[in-house]
Amino acid sequence: MTKAEIVSEISDKTGIEKVAVMATVEAFMDSIINAMENGNNVYLRGFGSFVIKERAQKTGRNISKNTTIIIPAHNIPAFKPSKSFVESIKTKVKVK
Incomplete structure (x- = not known):
């Protein structure tokens, strides 16, 4: 939608x-x-929460150059649905 x-x-x-x-x-x-x-964070009771998740620094690889890179710590937005939202989806949605 x-x-x-x-x-x-x-x-x-x-x-x-x-x-x-x-x-x-x-x-x-x-x-x-x-x-x-x-x-x-934003909390919408009965719907869910928009939260900020922190990602720690980690080591990654650039496979095209075969080198190691450091991925710095950063924040990302995330959505966590409420329990009632999850339950309604579980019971009403049919897998296609």
């Missing part, structure tokens, strides 16, 4: 114009990104 499909579905369910829904969805995503850029 794409962002446009999400906007269309919300617009159909609520009767709000697609332009207003798009602006709301964009503002929601910007809020999550800004919070995470500032080092904060």
Whole structure:
């Protein structure tokens, strides 16, 4: 499902114009990104958590040059679904 499909579905369910829904969805995503850029996790009860995970420094290999490289420590964004979200997916989704 794409962002446009999400906007269309919300617009159909609520009767709000697609332009207003798009602006709301964009503002929601910007809020999550800004919070995470500032080092904060975002918790949406019943849906899940957007968290920052820390990756430690590690040694990697450049296989084309056959050399060792150091991959520095860094942070990555991650999503952890809530238990109720996971359970609903387990019971309702059929594997294709």
